[in-house]
Amino acid sequence: xxxxxxxxxxxxxxxxxxxxxxxxxxxxxxxxxxxxxxxxxxxxxxxxxxxxxxxxxxxxxxxxxxxxxxxxxxxxxxxxxxxxxxxxxxxxxxxxxxxxxxxxxxxxxxxxxxxxxxxxxxxxxxxxxxxxxxxxxxxxxxxxxxxxxxx
Numbered sequence: 268x269x270x271x272x273x274x275x276x277x278x279x280x281x282x283x284x285x286x287x288x289x290x291x292x293x294x295x296x297x298x299x300x301x302x303x304x305x306x307x308x309x310x311x312x313x314x315x316x317x318x319x320x321x322x323x324x325x326x327x328x329x330x331x332x333x334x335x336x337x338x339x340x341x342x343x344x345x346x347x348x349x350x351x352x353x354x355x356x357x358x359x360x361x362x363x364x365x366x367x368x369x370x371x372x373x374x375x376x377x378x379x380x381x382x383x384x385x386x387x388x389x390x391x392x393x394x395x396x397x398x399x400x401x402x403x404x405x406x407x408x409x410x411x412x413x414x415x416x417x418x
Contacts, residue, residue, distance in 0.1 A: 269316035277319050277346070279309040284321055286346050297346025302333045308370035312395060313378045317345040320372075320380055320396060322365040330385075331362040339382070341396050355399030356390065363388070368411040375416055383409025 268276050274290040277297075283304050285294045298304035303323045312318035319342050325333050332338060337356040340349040363386035373379040380396050383389045387406035390399045 307367040330364040337361040371412045371414040
């Protein structure tokens with residue numbers, strides 16, 4: 268949920284990315300052109316209520332990114348169209364998972380996006396997902412990410 272639109276909700280529920288525009292009474296699928304609609308984590312941009320982020324996972328039996336390429340997908344249209352964000356993320360032989368609570372966004376002007384993997388990496392983007400950097404490696408599996416902005 269974005270604070271400016273409390274009745275618009277997004278969720279990724281294993282299969283399907285979903286949207287509700289009436290506080291959860293009715294839901295419709297917005298998985299669109301994602302390579303797979305399976306996954307767990309979903310984030311909402313701090314200043315753009317129609318911009319959301321997901322990390323697709325291959326399937327319910329194979330919990331890793333499709334083709335071993337770690338990609339965050341961003342929709343700036345509330346789920347109608349998706350673009351792959353790959354700059355700084357491993358694009359071969361990456362077999363990690365991103366769990367339900369392992370993605371967060373901050374409230375800075377450029378909106379930072381963060382996610383952790385079951386391989387123990389934490390990735391961050393300071394520019395709404397355009398570029399990524401591994402800020403931590405070699406942790407145990409990351410189950411949850413929380414972000415706090417200090418000003």
